Amino acid sequence: MKSIFFLLVCFVCVGLNAQTINLEAKAIELGVDRISKINGTKIYRLEKNDLYGFADENFSIIIPCENDYSEFIGDHYLRIRNLNGKCSLFDMSLKNYVQKDKHYISIIYTIITGDTTKSFFSSSNSIEDDSIIYDIEGKTIANIKDFSISMQGGNEYGIIMLENGNGSNFKMLNEFGKEIASFDYIYCPYKDRDFFYVRRDSNIYTNPIRKYGIVNHEGKELLKINYDKITFQEESIIITLKNKISVLDRNLKLKFRLENAIDADGVRGNAFLTQYPNNKWKVINTNGKTLFTVDAKKVESYPHNLFKVENQNSSYFVNMEGKTVSSE
Template identity: 25%
Template sequence: MTQERIILGFLLLLITACNKIENNSPKFYERIMGQNSWGYRDDKGNAIIPLGKYKFLNLIDEKGMIYANKGSKYGYIDIHEKIVVPFEYDALTVFSEELACVKKDNKYGFVDRKGKIIILIQFEDETFFRKNGLALVKKNSLYGFIDKKGKEVIPIVYQNANQVILDSLVTVKKQGKWAFFDSFGKQKTDFIYDEIASTSFNYKDTFWKNGLILVRKNKQIGYLDKNLKEIIPFGKYETGDRFNSNRIAIVSKNHKYGIIDEFGKEVVKTEYDTIEHPEESYHESEIFAAKKNNYLVLLDKNGKKIYDKIKDFSFDYCRLNKKIEKIYHVQDLNGKYGAIDTKGKLIIPIIYEEFQDFGSNDNAIVKYKGRFGLIDSNNKTTYPIENKAIYADRRELDYYVIKNKDNKYGIINKNLTPIFYFDFEDLSPCFYDIKNRFIAKKNGKYGVIDRLGGIIIPFQYSKMSNWVEYGPGKNYHFVTKDNKEGLITKEGKNVIPPIYDHLFYHNDKMIILSKDKKYGVVTIQNEQVIPFVYEKIYIEFGFFGDNKEAEFYVLKNGKYSIVNNKNEIIKSNISTQEVEDKFSYYN
């Protein structure tokens, strides 16, 4: 019953902008959301149901009714706020087969579209009617099925029960065993099954519309057809999966895996060590990856071999025949990379030491004989394969950063036109504005330039950080100048001038600095917290601040103590060994 609730909940929460109500004068109404309330307005912007009255209003359904939440109760209204189902229920569902399940005093029943109770409130769990005319109900901790008049079609006497969206068959459990019944309450099998599996077909559950029904009996699996006839005998296979939407299933025999169709034919012989659906874009792919000995074999969604004897593979998309098509990167047993289309045709020869994704773009970065360049989906070289390195953000491709054979950096855009010529010793996009700002190095010094080459921060630093998550944020750079450290804004303004021997950032209120062999603490506004009188200062490192008072371990005149952020001694005579053990990661 859990999956059905999820589906109904999804339907309930769908958010669409407008509804059209058919009557003598068709009108459009727009659902609007305020602060913890919902309402409706007409196509002229007039409030029809004002905000502030209902915690939630669903879309107007096909009969002009609106599921509504008012205070702690639920009901149905129409667009003119006429109450159709009274607000006296703790919960209710959308209408299914013209009945809605309602909850009151922790029991469930059904009402019709006039708000009349059709089936008494008596059940222990939320439910709803399927197209087969039955609802799965629970009463006195037992399960059964009722029709739309409340009559018990299958008595409420069973340990458990299950129904699916697409099929008329239902299953019930008694004394630890399952049996099939039809929607008229007729028992179709004995109670002999340890498990009966349902599967998903177009986001709807089914027992048999994918091909065959997977069942388990006496610790052995078998498969039944829709007439519950045994098609694949129990014990023929050690393990088996549910049939998928292509009407095939993975099975194993003698610890070897293959694939069968709905007639029991092995479309892939049981000869592989494993067969599985690989992960593709956070979901299970339709294709199969079969492992045998030390190599993989790719099989299409029907079990037909796509490509044989590879070490690894991955999914990608590129432009083929003027359309964006799926391809597979493949790595051979020698570690070289290439690509095939979904039918197994080789489109990129397997010759590259590295092969980055096209990611639906026109070009991909490759490495060949130790050098980097760009190729298109026809394996045509679009940028010479002669460079030391190439970087691009494939998720949002805008340019390529290139380190050429002379160790100089430049940038070309995604159309392969130069943005910066090879005038720089280092070049990387600023994390806070990766499209328009770059940390660059020239004549041994770092600065920041914009996309047009304009200098934002002059080339005067021997080191310059990019933004990091545990640093002071996107508006700053740590810098080193003349062997001194400081902190500047992204516009180049000194926050903490580069005059310090050492800078350790803890958070905006506690930056440890040293100068002339003395340590102190300042804020990010360069306001002094701890004076520069100590030989060492430590603070326990953490990414997240807390509300307790900061404690600094300080060394003065060869002795350690703990002070607060007012430089008041909290504890003295701390042993050197304790401090060195506690802050060993500083060194």
């Protein structure tokens, strides 16, 4: 039995050595310094003088060693940059270029519309204001000029989110590139809800005013854009309008109001840290029940369901029941 095991090990080692020798021989044959197989593909990476190229399963060169940067994006796409600073997007499965010699090519973004998943990317030439969104086959979807695809926009409602260079203007496009709405800020708080948290600014150069609301993927207002503050939690939404604070469920139905509160924020465990006049603070659960009350100059939430209570000359930590667990 030991002899058989030894022979099997020898066969495996010989096979591995043969593979290594084969790649080394191919590297010499192709005139490159090194060849390595890209896991999960039939593509080989070539290296010569610290520049990169690629070959197919037959060791036919499909991209010469003229690139100083390469990155795998998506399932089978390769983003490369040549010595002239030009970027290209290459489909390794089809062995052809989706885009070539661009000033910039973004990562691939995926959105979901019903049961359909679609992927997009953007690219630009060397001139300004010329960014274009393409689908993964390279078909033009929209000219977005000086905007870029926003990382804030992950959703399951077919919306492509855009933002401008300084983050002061956001747009919602549908999967066909049509503009749905434009706001000063857009964020998708829940992937399983057709909610887009939006903000409108006014008097930005004199007396800035910011108002918040919620729209759906069609741009329809679900929560009017006139609130002073909106905070999202796992199962609740806190809204503030003219010092009146209410807690909604994720269907935008009223759960309860925080009467006389002057500020409220969500904390871990879906509780609420609420501030009242005269330095009074409460921690309230999702049913509106007060868990504890404390008089303090300041109260902050901390990890592990702890709260830091600060007064003029002292500070200490309490738990969700309001019991002191340590002093600072």
